[in-house]
Amino acid sequence: MTLPSEIDVAIIGAGAAGLGAARALENSGLSVIVLEARDRVGGRGYTVMAAPDITFDVGCGWLHSADKNSFVKIAQQLNFEIDKTRPPWREQSFDAGFPLKERADFIAALDDFYERAEQAAKSGRDSAASSYLEPGNRWNPMIDAISTYVNGSELRSVSIQDMDAYEDTGINWRVRRGYGALMTAYGAPCPLALDCKVTLLDHSGKRVRIETSQGRLSAGKVIVTVPTNLIASEAIRFSPALPAKVDAARGLPLGLADKVMLALDEPEALPKDGNLRGATMRTAMGSFHLRPFGQACVEGYFGGSYAQTLEDAGSGALAAQSIDEIVALLGNDYRRKLKPLAESRWAHDPFARGSYSHALPGHAGDRAVLAAPVDGRLFFAGEATSPNFFSTAHGARDSGERAAGEVVASLTTG
Numbered sequence: 001m002t003l004p005s006e007i008d009v010a011i012i013g014a015g016a017a018g019l020g021a022a023r024a025l026e027n028s029g030l031s032v033i034v035l036e037a038r039d040r041v042g043g044r045g046y047t048v049m050a051a052p053d054i055t056f057d058v059g060c061g062w063l064h065s066a067d068k069n070s071f072v073k074i075a076q077q078l079n080f081e082i083d084k085t086r087p088p089w090r091e092q093s094f095d096a097g098f099p100l101k102e103r104a105d106f107i108a109a110l111d112d113f114y115e116r117a118e119q120a121a122k123s124g125r126d127s128a129a130s131s132y133l134e135p136g137n138r139w140n141p142m143i144d145a146i147s148t149y150v151n152g153s154e155l156r157s158v159s160i161q162d163m164d165a166y167e168d169t170g171i172n173w174r175v176r177r178g179y180g181a182l183m184t185a186y187g188a189p190c191p192l193a194l195d196c197k198v199t200l201l202d203h204s205g206k207r208v209r210i211e212t213s214q215g216r217l218s219a220g221k222v223i224v225t226v227p228t229n230l231i232a233s234e235a236i237r238f239s240p241a242l243p244a245k246v247d248a249a250r251g252l253p254l255g256l257a258d259k260v261m262l263a264l265d266e267p268e269a270l271p272k273d274g275n276l277r278g279a280t281m282r283t284a285m286g287s288f289h290l291r292p293f294g295q296a297c298v299e300g301y302f303g304g305s306y307a308q309t310l311e312d313a314g315s316g317a318l319a320a321q322s323i324d325e326i327v328a329l330l331g332n333d334y335r336r337k338l339k340p341l342a343e344s345r346w347a348h349d350p351f352a353r354g355s356y357s358h359a360l361p362g363h364a365g366d367r368a369v370l371a372a373p374v375d376g377r378l379f380f381a382g383e384a385t386s387p388n389f390f391s392t393a394h395g396a397r398d399s400g401e402r403a404a405g406e407v408v409a410s411l412t413t414g
């Protein structure tokens, strides 16, 4: 689509939040355009066919809190099959390197840690989640590894108030054709300008002047949905400057999680939807989902500073490390049986610069600061603005709908 010179509402970013906002405005009578820097929609929701018969969600894959997840209904409406197989995260197939008794000890230590953090959060004071690790507990490195998957970051950088605010109903489903594919279908009716990178939002006048890689336009209202790391680094600038927004974004950095997809020869030897942890007594380890949906593949997951180190080591490092960790558990045969197909590099992605947000200790309140509208003209959405479903795709989508509602309300209240 060519850029209009004027529009009622410009939405910056065509991820779950931007698409949620655009869909919510479709019968509003307002002219709307979604400006997206990439050549595709979905943002951190992105499905590829890693091989002709292997679906790979490079970003989000799980319908977390599925009983409260607005994408579940959307999937049903769009005829996307939902897989309700329970996630294997707490299992270790074949007990490889991690016998049942040890696993039970670890799960007990993990649950105790969450309980201590939850109790501490009740005081209303904030602190780093790492303060609630039991000193000397042998499972601490592994509890920290879980944090790198869940928060994209080690516990020392995670606020307990934020952790406590997250709403996890414990029900996690998947979209068989891919969460990213679902987002693409959901976004299909949206008016879009792709390859359109926004660099400046000048809100000094009555209308907002928007500078993009495809030229300028002006909008009555703007909904900003870009990831916090882009606001924090001022990759997208506001004029006049909005220091409160930049500070809030800096309090809510995107941590890092990366995924790798490996093709698997002789798949019958491994269980469908099985799981392996690459190690036990350390934080730097991958977690491996064996044969997701029964496909002939293994999907690896890496988080936090370990994922960053592997990304920085260059393309192929995540796959090589995955194969080493699996071979150490299942035997040398697997060096021959596993072949790299695809991997993510979210920290190096210029339009994400990370995976999902967590609040730094003392910054749980920044989500509300980031979400607040400015002058009835600038509105903010995106996963980081969600009060209780932050870091998720449905939290992002719902935040877009919330921001669209604020836009409409601002018009009726003048």
Ligand SMILES: Cc1cc2nc3c(=O)[nH]c(=O)nc-3n(C[C@H](O)[C@H](O)[C@H](O)COP(=O)(O)OP(=O)(O)OC[C@H]3O[C@@H](n4cnc5c(N)ncnc54)[C@H](O)[C@@H]3O)c2cc1C
Binding pocket: 012, 013, 014, 015, 016, 017, 018, 035, 036, 037, 038, 041, 042, 043, 044, 045, 058, 059, 060, 061, 062, 063, 064, 196, 197, 198, 199, 225, 226, 227, 230, 235, 236, 257, 258, 259, 344, 346, 351, 352, 354, 355, 356, 381, 382, 383, 384, 390, 391, 392, 393, 394, 396, 397
């Ligand atoms: C590896 C990984 C695993 C995950 N797993 C899950 C999971 O299982 N379940 C779950 O619910 N969530 C998961 N998530 C998180 C989920 O993907 C995100 O929370 C959600 O997709 C964020 O949506 P958003 O709209 O807020 O941001 P984004 O999807 O990042 O959308 C923002 C959009 O803005 C665009 N943009 C950026 N800068 C500009 C600019 N200057 N001009 C124009 N456009 C711009 C971007 O290209 C992007 O399309 C995962 C994420 C990753 C990376």
